[in-house]
Amino acid sequence: MARFPYRPLLGDRTLVPVVLGGDIGGYSIARAFYEAFGVRSLLMSATLNGIVRDSAMIENVVVPEMDDPDVMVREMLRLAEERPGADLIAVASVDWLVRSLIERKADLAHAYAIPYVDVELLDTVTSKDSFSDLCREHGLAHPRSVVVDLAKGPEVDTGDLEFPVIAKADDSAAYHAIEFEGKEKVFTVPSPEALTALLTRIHEAGYRDEFVVQDLIPGDDAGLRILNTYVGLDGKAAFTVYGHVLLQEHLPGTVGNSSVVLTIEEPEEVAKVERLLEAIGWRGFASLDMKVDPRTGETVYFELNPRLSRSNFFVTGAGINPAVAYVREHVLGLPAIDDAYPPQQRQTLFTILPRPLVMRYLIDKDTRTLARRLYRRRRVSHALWSRAERAPRRIAYLAAHQLNHVRKYRRWYPRTAQAAERASIAGMPHEGRAVRGAD
Incomplete structure (x- = not known):
């Protein structure tokens, strides 16, 4: 090109x-x-x-x-x-x-x-409670959840949720504004007592919005999925790029951010999401985070973000540059996609990590084989390495940044932790779909 x-x-x-x-x-x-x-x-x-x-x-x-x-x-x-x-x-x-x-x-x-979009629609999709209702209405699986209003205090009745559970802020802007010891983006909470203690700390730090407690979907990172969809000003979905997350970040402040993504085709899931976005009047980009439940085989939708994902370079790497849709519609007044020359998606591997670290954590044989093939064919998109970047100080920083990732994973997500998560789903009915995209 x-x-x-x-x-x-x-x-x-x-x-x-x-x-x-x-x-x-x-x-x-x-x-x-x-x-x-x-x-x-x-x-x-x-x-x-x-x-x-x-x-x-x-x-x-x-x-x-x-x-x-x-x-x-x-x-x-x-x-x-x-x-x-x-x-x-x-x-x-x-x-x-x-x-x-x-x-x-x-x-x-x-x-x-x-x-x-406007603020009313933003509030609808970013509220975990409202998003749960949208999922039910449009046939998307959503984890069982309890919403705690910390304006009323840290007390919580988790009902029939089984521990460990996931806990996270409903209002990311309000949560961003507070600080407390042990702050994490997403918490895995082992017991009711630990949950009460956590919510008390967050309440004392000044957070007065809702906190969401959800069912934990078992399995390692290979069960995760992500997609980015663009809906044009005509109300129609212009494109979706769907990714199989092979590894996420595990540092407390960034856990949940994708660090290795393989683009794949999942037409049924894409169709569900595009129908939902079109039905609610969405415009622009939306990104959704999901995980395949090895117990049921369902793709469980966690949340909708009103923007490109942090790992959005996997969209660019797949052959669809998101900046083009923005400019065509919002600057030039053209349709998001040129029907005469539509962009062609290709399979690519996105990462922010050095190759040896990527390969170390790809424990499924078929996935490792595919990753090696994509590396050989130079169909790997690293978010930070670019031929345009030649400043010596930047190159030195990126080299140190890559080495630091090795240290981070060794500390926060050793291979033993990954192996334990994988072992926890061994023998479940849909283990294969969770980790490889197929039963």
Whole structure:
């Protein structure tokens, strides 16, 4: 494919993507804009970290108090005023910044394209309780759940849930704003006593929104699935890229983020999700996290995120650059997909890890064989390594970053832990579908 293949679409227009969030997800979005159109993104983050520092594809804008919506809006308007005549589009990589963009859209819409739904629909899909209702209505399996309103205190009746259970915040923006010892993104809780103690700590830290307690789906990371769907302004799903998560991160603050994803075809599950999104009037990107239950064979849907996933480079790697849909619809006024030249999905392996570490954790023989073949064919998409990035300090950082992953997995998810999780589902009726995508 030609370098910057979609640049001719812009003509003499000046495209300026503004990406909010300095994590791997934000970097991947900026990379997508660069690879499609050859433009550098303005990337706004609270601190300058190695993920985005010294990038040829990014102009960093450090705003320490950007989590304050007033500060975010002020800085975004300043950036727009400095670029008269440019086409600016704002995209965020984390939920609370997506919410800020949506809630302050009226203040920004005169200067920016804001490719997100309204706040009412956002509230519907991001509430774990409301999402559970949507799943039931549209035939998607959802884990048994109990919602605890911490505004009323940390007491909880878990009913018929069996321990261990999963516990996580319903409001990611409110949870992001608090700090307490032992804070994690997602908790695995072994007993009712441990759950009460956890909720008490969270309540004392100042969290007053809902906390969700869910049935734990057994098995190791290979049971996980992820998808990203784009719904066009015409209300129709333009495309979905579906991934089999082979390994996730296990550091307390990032557990649940995909670190190795194999793109696969699951037409029945994709059709279910696309029907749901079209029915509720969704627009733009949505990402969903799932896990195959080895006891039933069902794909169980955990949550819907109103944005591209943190691991969104698996979409780009599969041959569908998400920046193109954004620009075609929200900047150029064109359909999200050019029907004359539709993008062709290809199977790819996405990762943020070094190859030896990837192969170490692929314990299924068929998966290892496929991964080796994809490496040989250079159909592996590493979110952070790019030919465009040549700054020596950045290369040195990435080398250290990769080595650090080895240390992290050794500490937080040793092979013995993975083996124990796999052994826990041995002999279950749908073990094969969970770990290999087929019974």
